[in-house]
Amino acid sequence: MTDSPAPAASTPQNEGYLDLRELVARFEEMGELERVEGADWNLEIGALSETVAAADPGRAKALLFDRIPGYPEGFRIMSGAANAFRRLALVLGLPEPETEMDLVRAYRRRARAGFKPIPPVEMTTGPILENVDRDEDVDVLKFPAPFVHEHDGGRYIGTDDLVIMRDPDTGWTNVGTYRVMVHDRNTVAIWMSPGKHGRLISEKYFAKNEPCPVLISCGQDPNLFLVAHQEVDYELDELAYAGGQRGRAIEVIPSELHGLPIPAYAEVVLEGEMLPGELREEGPFGEFMGYYASNASELPIVRVRRVYWRNSPILTLAIPSRPPENFTFARATVKSAMIWDEVEKAGLPGVKGVWCHESGAGRLFNVIAIEQLYPGHASQAGMLAASCHAGNYAGRWVVVVDDDIDPSNLFDVTWAMSTRCDPPEDIQYIKRSWSTPLDPLLREPPWQNNRAVVDACRPYGWKDEFPKVAEASPELKASIRRKWPQLYG
Numbered sequence: 001m002t003d004s005p006a007p008a009a010s011t012p013q014n015e016g017y018l019d020l021r022e023l024v025a026r027f028e029e030m031g032e033l034e035r036v037e038g039a040d041w042n043l044e045i046g047a048l049s050e051t052v053a054a055a056d057p058g059r060a061k062a063l064l065f066d067r068i069p070g071y072p073e074g075f076r077i078m079s080g081a082a083n084a085f086r087r088l089a090l091v092l093g094l095p096e097p098e099t100e101m102d103l104v105r106a107y108r109r110r111a112r113a114g115f116k117p118i119p120p121v122e123m124t125t126g127p128i129l130e131n132v133d134r135d136e137d138v139d140v141l142k143f144p145a146p147f148v149h150e151h152d153g154g155r156y157i158g159t160d161d162l163v164i165m166r167d168p169d170t171g172w173t174n175v176g177t178y179r180v181m182v183h184d185r186n187t188v189a190i191w192m193s194p195g196k197h198g199r200l201i202s203e204k205y206f207a208k209n210e211p212c213p214v215l216i217s218c219g220q221d222p223n224l225f226l227v228a229h230q231e232v233d234y235e236l237d238e239l240a241y242a243g244g245q246r247g248r249a250i251e252v253i254p255s256e257l258h259g260l261p262i263p264a265y266a267e268v269v270l271e272g273e274m275l276p277g278e279l280r281e282e283g284p285f286g287e288f289m290g291y292y293a294s295n296a297s298e299l300p301i302v303r304v305r306r307v308y309w310r311n312s313p314i315l316t317l318a319i320p321s322r323p324p325e326n327f328t329f330a331r332a333t334v335k336s337a338m339i340w341d342e343v344e345k346a347g348l349p350g351v352k353g354v355w356c357h358e359s360g361a362g363r364l365f366n367v368i369a370i371e372q373l374y375p376g377h378a379s380q381a382g383m384l385a386a387s388c389h390a391g392n393y394a395g396r397w398v399v400v401v402d403d404d405i406d407p408s409n410l411f412d413v414t415w416a417m418s419t420r421c422d423p424p425e426d427i428q429y430i431k432r433s434w435s436t437p438l439d440p441l442l443r444e445p446p447w448q449n450n451r452a453v454v455d456a457c458r459p460y461g462w463k464d465e466f467p468k469v470a471e472a473s474p475e476l477k478a479s480i481r482r483k484w485p486q487l488y489g
């Protein structure tokens with residue numbers, strides 16, 4: 001095994017942890033992990049993951065399922081790995097936060113302190129090669145792929161996953177999270193929404209009537225999942241981006257069939273090809289907006305010809321469902337920081353906070369707080385937040401608030417909308433935007449939707465004469481808290 005090269009000098013280091021297994025131990029020490037034995041892959045693991053996460057958003061424990069009926073002890077499933085304040089801070093290598101905005105600010109501070117992508121480093125071997133099943137020995141159902149929700153069309157081995165493909169023209173490697181359904185022992189299907197990078201790549205192969213080589217990692221470090229499911233820019237290598245986040249290169253091993261990069265510390269990785277001419281029915285699947293919005297459809301199959309797996313493998317599980325979901329807290333944090341970054345790079349000054357609410361599945365209801373500096377500033381902020389790459393896909397509402405409003409506090413935000421927004425004047429629409437068949441309001445292609453940008457700031461022209469807020473001053477609040485602390489818990 002070769003060593004990772006030293007990280008770029010200016011990149012802050014996350015000495016952090018080696019892999020998912022070390023995280024399991026660390027989460028357990030922190031009291032952040034619950035072991036669950038005997039839950040069935042058929043619905044029980046899905047329902048437990050969904051309901052435990054929803055009961056305490058941002059604080060629910062991760063679940064590690066073992067002794068899954070019908071499977072050997074040690075063939076495990078991990079749910080909600082990084083989906084809470086303390087675990088996410090550990091995974092991102094950030095100080096422990098108290099509030100949502102603490103996390104977003106810490107992420108951004110690090111990004112601004114010299115974030116640089118670090119290209120992956122190739123190794124000749126690693127734990128993922130502990131077992132390699134080839135050709136007729138392939139059986140993806142030897143792993144406890146869950147049947148997640150009651151009305152799904154099959155078992156899903158890929159939810160918290162990495163789908164890795166190489167662009168046939170440029171050689172760029174894309175990593176995306178796309179759901180993966182099992183058809184049978186050596187056939188799976190990948191569902192990719194129009195415009196997703198993996199879909200664009202596969203369409204290039206299919207246009208030439210060629211199979212599209214693919215790797216699917218079904219269990220791995222949550223840092224890789226966090227990068228794979230965000231809208232990282234086209235032609236930016238997500239493995240290098242994840243290395244930059246970690247402060248060390250991601251170790252990869254070239255795959256046997258196609259030389260694609262297998263994450264060396266992943267748990268289970270499938271390799272094969274998507275076949276353009278062979279279609280089978282995929283779905284339906286309960287999805288992230290909280291609905292079964294798209295029906296089953298005919299998709300090209302993936303013929304799986306290699307399975308690389310570690311001893312006692314851990315599949316990782318994300319549960320799209322009615323929000324809050326077991327991945328939306330983590331998604332909201334990273335997406336908020338990415339939107340903040342992108343609007344600033346587009347030249348927007350005065351941003352004080354961004355939060356993508358879990359009730360909008362971390363995409364559909366995003367709030368940006370600004371210190372208003374000039375006429376039109378609020379409109380510019382809203383339009384940019386709605387249109388930048390990190391904020392564009394499948395959005396619906398962007399609300400712009402003043403900097404006395406905490407964008408992560410829905411109570412504050414709805415108060416601002418109720419008192420500072422004059423609907424006919426302050427709501428603008430963006431039409432025919434990038435959406436998805438998963439949007440419950442869309443019934444047919446093209447999958448475009450409409451957006452509202454809500455200006456819930458004090459009207460710029462007379463903001464300084466806007467009525468004063470009726471609440472005790474910070475000094476008065478502090479003084480009475482000191483005198484009667486018992487009243488404040």
Ligand SMILES: Cc1cc2nc3c(=O)[nH]c(=O)nc-3n(C[C@H](O)[C@H](O)[C@H](O)COP(=O)(O)O)c2cc1C
Nearest residue numbers: 176177178179191192193196197198229230231318
């Ligand atoms: C749990 C989870 C499941 C997802 N499943 C899909 C999916 O099945 N298809 C899809 O197009 N996007 C899915 N996404 C969203 C994509 O991962 C996301 O848009 C990402 O940016 C895609 O990578 P790309 O930008 O390289 O295309 C999922 C996200 C999460 C968090």
